[in-house]
Amino acid sequence: xxxxxxxxxxxxxxxxxxxxxxxxxxxxxxxxxxxxxxxxxxxxxxxxxxxxxxxxxxxxxxxxxxxxxxxxxxxxxxxxxxxxxxxxxxxxxxxxxxxxxxxxxxxxxxxxxxxxxxxxxxxxxxxxxxxxxxxxxxxxxxxxxxxxxxxxxxxxxxxxxxxxxxxxxxxxxxxxxxxxxxxxxxxxxxxxxxxxxxxxxxxxxxxxxxxxxxxxxxxxxxxxxxxxxxxxxxxxxxxxxxxxxxxxxxxxxxxxxxxxxxxxxxxxxxxxxxxxxxxxxxxxxxxxxxxxxxxxxxxxxxxxxxxxxxxxxxxxxxxxxxxxxxxx
Amino acid sequence: xxxxxxxxxxxxxxxxxxxxxxxxxxxxxxxxxxxxxxxxxxxxxxxxxxxxxxxxxxxxxxxxxxxxxxxxxxxxxxxxxxxxxxxxxxxxxxxxxxxxxxxxxxxxxxxxxxxxxxxxxxxxxxxxxxxxxxxxxxxxxxxxxxxxxxxxxxxxxxxxxxxxxxxxxxxxxxxxxxxxxxxxxxxxxxxxxxxxxxxxxxxxxxxxxxxxxxxxxxxxxxxxxxxxxxxxxxxxxxxxxxxxxxxxxxxxxxxxxxxxxxxxxxxxxxxxxxxxxxxxxxxxxxxxxxxxxxxxxxxxxxxxxxxxxxxxxxxxxxxxx
Numbered sequence: 242x243x244x245x246x247x248x249x250x251x252x253x254x255x256x257x258x259x260x261x262x263x264x265x266x267x268x269x270x271x272x273x274x275x276x277x278x279x280x281x282x283x284x285x286x287x288x289x290x291x292x293x294x295x296x297x298x299x300x301x302x303x304x305x306x307x308x309x310x311x312x313x314x315x316x317x318x319x320x321x322x323x324x325x326x327x328x329x330x331x332x333x334x335x336x337x338x339x340x341x342x343x344x345x346x347x348x349x350x351x352x353x354x355x356x357x358x359x360x361x362x363x364x365x366x367x368x369x370x371x372x373x374x375x376x377x378x379x380x381x382x383x384x385x386x387x388x389x390x391x392x393x394x395x396x397x398x399x400x401x402x403x404x405x406x407x408x409x410x411x412x413x414x415x416x417x418x419x420x421x422x423x424x425x426x427x428x429x430x431x432x433x434x435x436x437x438x439x440x441x442x443x444x445x446x447x448x449x450x451x452x453x454x455x456x457x458x459x460x461x462x463x464x465x466x467x468x469x470x471x472x473x474x475x476x477x478x479x480x481x482x483x484x485x486x487x488x489x490x491x492x493x494x495x496x497x498x499x500x501x502x503x504x505x506x507x508x509x510x511x512x513x514x515x516x517x518x519x520x521x522x523x524x525x526x527x528x529x530x531x532x533x534x535x536x537x538x539x540x541x542x543x544x545x546x547x548x549x550x551x552x553x554x555x556x557x558x559x560x561x562x563x564x565x566x567x568x569x
Numbered sequence: 570x571x572x573x574x575x576x577x578x579x580x581x582x583x584x585x586x587x588x589x590x591x592x593x594x595x596x597x598x599x600x601x602x603x604x605x606x607x608x609x610x611x612x613x614x615x616x617x618x619x620x621x622x623x624x625x626x627x628x629x630x631x632x633x634x635x636x637x638x639x640x641x642x643x644x645x646x647x648x649x650x651x652x653x654x655x656x657x658x659x660x661x662x663x664x665x666x667x668x669x670x671x672x673x674x675x676x677x678x679x680x681x682x683x684x685x686x687x688x689x690x691x692x693x694x695x696x697x698x699x700x701x702x703x704x705x706x707x708x709x710x711x712x713x714x715x716x717x718x719x720x721x722x723x724x725x726x727x728x729x730x731x732x733x734x735x736x737x738x739x740x741x742x743x744x745x746x747x748x749x750x751x752x753x754x755x756x757x758x759x760x761x762x763x764x765x766x767x768x769x770x771x772x773x774x775x776x777x778x779x780x781x782x783x784x785x786x787x788x789x790x791x792x793x794x795x796x797x798x799x800x801x802x803x804x805x806x807x808x809x810x811x812x813x814x815x816x817x818x819x820x821x822x823x824x825x826x827x828x829x830x831x832x833x834x835x836x837x838x839x840x841x842x843x844x845x846x847x848x849x850x851x852x853x854x855x856x857x858x859x860x861x862x863x864x865x866x867x868x869x870x871x872x873x874x875x876x877x878x879x880x881x882x883x884x885x886x887x888x889x890x
Contacts, residue, residue, distance in 0.1 A: 311888060318680065320886040344682040352889055354673030358582060370574045371681045407677070 278325030361391030380413030602714025662779025673889030
């Protein structure tokens with residue numbers, strides 16, 4: 242008979258607790274990727290990507306074209322088969338049961354194409370019937386909010402109208418996870434704002450959202466966590482709460498070289514730069530965390546023409562994109 | 570295994586093509602039977618005597634055409650009937666994966682909790698049912714033609730038989746009489762059940778082939794090109810196999826060798842109505858029992874479908890271009 246040897250008394254309790262904690266941790270995660278990779282011959286579309294999305298996160302995916310965002314999403318949905326690593330959505334591996342994964346996910350592709358022979362209302366009905374959590378009334382209400390005429394045939398809709406129709410399809414079912422690949426592409430500013438409102442409402446309803454976009458302000462506005470992808474690799478992860486504690490101080494370079502105290506070295510990056518080749522030298526100090534403990538050190542530097550500004554996502558994006566060190 | 574909503578979608582999507590093919594097949598079969606009644610069998614015999622050299626290119630002996638059943642059964646070999654069935658099968662088969670991928674609509678459909686197997690099975694059900702209905706419409710057109718048409722038959726004049734010599738001599742002053750006979754008195758439409766089944770098996774093979782190519786491709790135009798290319802190659806091989814004794818081996822490598830609607834009709838003419846459905850008796854001039862031919866097409870077609878499902882399940886689905 243095959244028996245598993247249990248450790249004695251206290252050790253066993255510790256193991257049980259560890260298992261319990263692990264289970265709680267895994268339950269809190271809706272999406273988990275472990276060293277996930279996808280290669281096509283010599284081309285690596287995604288390499289060694291390990292990330293987690295917690296329940297109720299609004300998780301932003303950022304990166305230039307070809308960074309691997311769509312590949313990551315398509316692996317999560319089971320469109321692609323990974324060549325390395327694994328991923329789980331709500332504890333289910335899409336390789337094992339892609340249908341069960343998609344039962345829990347509403348997905349808006351980067352370029353949503355819908356059956357051209359159908360009218361808008363027909364498309365909403367078709368997808369509402371196809372998804373077990375489909376809700377035709379909710380989809381129709383969203384279409385109304387987006388000011389979409391659902392009587393028009395898809396073939397005669399403009400790109401923006403088709404995007405609105407796809408959004409109405411995707412926001413209809415009340416799935417735990419919503420994956421939106423560039424949801425505001427091709428939309429006018431008013432409708433963009435409505436889409437961001439819809440994302441916020443989904444979050445308020447307790448749904449988790451994964452959101453890929455090139456518009457950094459949208460990510461800043463809606464997401465609480467962001468992952469940066471570059472060249473098929475997860476380059477950086479960031480909590481937007483931490484980002485709001487980041488600042489950039491710009492000033493003329495002082496005569497004396499700047500020395501960063503040891504206790505601040507992990508939170509401060511100092512760089513010198515010039516606006517032009519022959520321009521006066523400037524000093525840039527990027528800070529992370531609460532600014533208050535740094536103020537006395539900054540005062541001691543006797544900087545001239547000082548400017549302090551909150552560091553936005555743009556700066557982090559640029560740093561990640563150019564391969565610079567990111568303090569947060 | 571199948572999805573009601575997807576079936577509705579595919580049925581609606583293919584309805585226009587189906588309606589067009591249905592009208593053509595039903596109408597053509599009916600008209601073709603009617604046109605056949607313009608000529609009586611003795612006139613056919615004269616024409617076929619002149620074409621004797623070409624008998625080797627025919628899948629059946631010319632003598633088999635000198636019956637009403639043989640004449641009506643030619644509907645199943647008509648290019649219009651074959652073309653309509655091929656168009657339906659290639660159009661529907663090529664649509665399932667590469668068609669949806671090319672249009673970019675597969676992405677949204679598969680983002681729903683629908684397995685790839687279920688998608689393909691739903692598509693196959695609509696396509697196969699459509700094919701079966703089209704074949705039945707050909708049969709129905711023939712049946713209607715048989716029911717509504719008459720043929721002219723020449724009744725020889727009264728004659729007497731001379732004793733000892735056994736000669737038939739017409740009575741002086743008597744003329745042959747032409748009488749109109751309902752075609753239904755000469756041909757029974759049930760005779761064409763086996764030929765209809767052969768047409769279905771032929772279509773099923775092409776449909777499954779197109780589905781298989783579609784499951785591994787991402788461009789519909791390429792799928793259609795490959796399937797039509799294979800079909801034309803098979804037709805050429807079949808023709809060469811019939812024409813040349815040295816190339817007769819090619820007949821073993823073309824699926825058209827299994828399409829024998831006229832042979833089935835001729836078999837019934839010589840034997841019984843159940844003759845084409847035998848899996849045990851092998852008639853002369855046949856390599857296998859008659860039912861084996863359509864079954865070969867159906868088995869290979871089913872294998873294509875299984876392969877298509879496996880390939881579709883394993884493949885990566887590219888993002889729409």
